[in-house]
Amino acid sequence: MSGSLSILIIGHLQLTAICLLIFTFNNLDNVKAFGPRRSALYTIDEPSKQLRPDDTPEPQENWFEQKLDHFDDKPENITWKQRYFMNETFYRNDSEAPIFLTIGGELAISPRWVTKGSWIKFAEHFGAMCFHLEHRFYGKSQPKSDLSYENLKFLTSQQALADVAHFIRSMNVKYNFNNKQKWIVFGGSYPGALAAWARQKYPHLIYGAISSSAPLLAKVDFFEYLQVVKTSLTTHSDNCLKAFGRAFAELETLIRQPIGQRNVNEKFNICTPIEESVTKPLDMSNFFQKLADNIAFVVQFNKVNRPEAYYTIGEVCNVMVNDTIGPPFERLGIVNGMVLENLKEKCLDYKYDNMLTEMRNISLLAKVANGTRQWTYQTCNEFGFYQTSNDKNDTFGDRFKVDFFIKQCMDIFSESMDAKYLEKVVSQTNEFYGGLSPKSTNVLYVHGSIDPWHALGLTASNNPNTPTVFIKGTAHCAEMYDAAKSDPPQLTEARNKILDYLAQLLTDSEM
Template identity: 50%
Template structure:
């Protein structure tokens, strides 16, 4: 249940239970990055609204809707640049207009700063509900067109000279949008900072758990070995009624395992959830948020501690720790319960805001399904790519299991996938070695006008958050490099 993505942010906004949290984690790994930690008390930034077209691809379609945005002009100097953070698969938080690395750059360069919420997320609601017929207007292409029209509109609304240079920022999915925005609208966007952006759409994202394993090994081989041992013990216990009862008690299941009512999909969902606990912590490891105080070291120290019992007992302690941290009363692994919730088309009744929308995008544009088949001994072989494709069909209808391949091919054809760095300028691609999403991004570039910065030891969108005294030297260096690149772009007049 999930394809860990992104919310990406900087152009970002942010988001990610156990079954529900990991579900979104998997599909984005959750589309959310979380909010920055504010170091001071601030007056909240007031939300603004911009009128958008519902369908940018059809000039005959006359319907419009209101898109939410925020603006901070405190640091703007006459004839200065404009920085735009692109929202991703979650509600836009005005905190990004107060603190965060983009705001640090805005202070440095005298820029006006905007944050634009992504259509269909947060309170930017183009349609009456989230039915399949209405979700047809949810796509990365429509989102890019929203940004283009927004930029044009802001010139008039805030009397920004048309000569002003716009730099867009994004992380995770919105990091992808930032790079694509520079490629598709170079006459509007002068430069782009793409943090942790996956640019290769891929149905079976096997590499994800390979990198999760490698990242866990940065703690110790014993950590990985203990997870393998715990997974084997879960296998054995699931085969017998007494073992099933023991698992239900150990892991605090919301529903007992019943051989007559527990399906293979339920078991797959259970394993995917347990694997997702480690994946989520790896993905957001030490990203400068209070809620991210649980790290790789935290989980590995538990899983290797033999004083805490046999491996399955330690695995249960890890699971229960994350349950408590996410204020979950029990571990809900039931597949049909998840599917029914994600079939809900009401804006106001979503258990996980943005969940249905992000899954729709993965089922139509990206894939990004984080499967276990490359590391079956670590997290089991029970959630292969077919498990996720079936979810597309079960949530949105049978045809969605047949059109995914063409949708992913279309995305890569339109946006250029990993070849983008060869044909673009004024873009920097930033990734961390701990972050599993770097496998689908550009981590090396031979184009000096579109360099890649690969930060050893950091995780998802680390450079987006406010600086911290605990930042690795490589991260501090990367932030400085990005600032130098922005300065260089602002000295040039190249538009392609």
């Protein structure tokens, strides 16, 4: 989306059946605000401004009184204002019309997602009411005055799901929805997991769910992410993957001698000369991780119909296999420059202390308050999702092992967030939600083979209650965007399968 699951960005993660669509429909218009990323759960983006007809007004902001702590029954429980948008355009307003609700993920929600995206086509087809609810602690939905470690204890997926449940109950009353009107939840990335979990935890409120590109399994050492990145690069050619491997190996040699260091500084547009950091392991881990992260960014959103024209696997691989440009490390430098320019970053800032300074800023006006600090906290407190590289002989080397990411949790938030703590909370998350063995029914899980996040998702199932759609050759949340002429037939087929599944849910007489 954020998105993407979202975004761990560090210094650089219902129609009359009320259609409760839990997307990570997040606003990435100002991409440069995010800076370098660490182990990112990039969220799905908002639709292009140009796609919205000029005569289609953006919906107004609405605000909803929400509880701070849903698990505290004390009368003095604090409340706060949560932002949402709505679209009644297609609502047929009868006793069986469904309702859709989109829930934001790791960034601010965008009003345009109430008028665009494949879920709006579904809403039009079924005559649904649509809502768009912002995730607590993101965007304008701030329960507290700052993002201190103490305040962030109220930022959990369980609290967010309880927000959804309380919102549904309240909207049922406000709009006099009856018990025959089905709430169907959709979501992509982190909210894709929320969608599945919402149906699982609140089946009396939510009838079904479409869960797209959702990492259901929390995992501290998510080494599989870059393994899928590698496999996806080979869809262009084996030579592309080999060229990336040689480039990283050459960098390891170059940074150890003065002439090589000067080459690295020049070819990779480094903010701080690399020679100042070659003896600082954390800086070097950050450097290599960021380079790998930029490649992963291209892979994760390969050919997705996003508003920004992000580079594709084909475009970066064409550079990497072109030996007339120069040795592999120079080609990697060109690819890195392409991504930096796309993300509007002036240079590659890899300094670990710079990252800590930014990430420790608790102000709601800080750059990292765009979702970076919040999502990082969620990974440190619930999910892990650290995209590691542990093998010196592998494509991306062994410079950013799991300890590197755990140390960031400890340095940014609390020394208590050590390896033992991460293993405990991740285990608790999987026990609470079920990991890849969810206990829910009426959930359709959708993934693309190019998307590295499918490694933590449900891509095949023999359980008729949890069917799956696995789309060959598509990337993160691809089916959630508006259709495009360039869409491959399997993507169109996937959207049709989702539409058929929704029809099945909405005609099901069991309530």
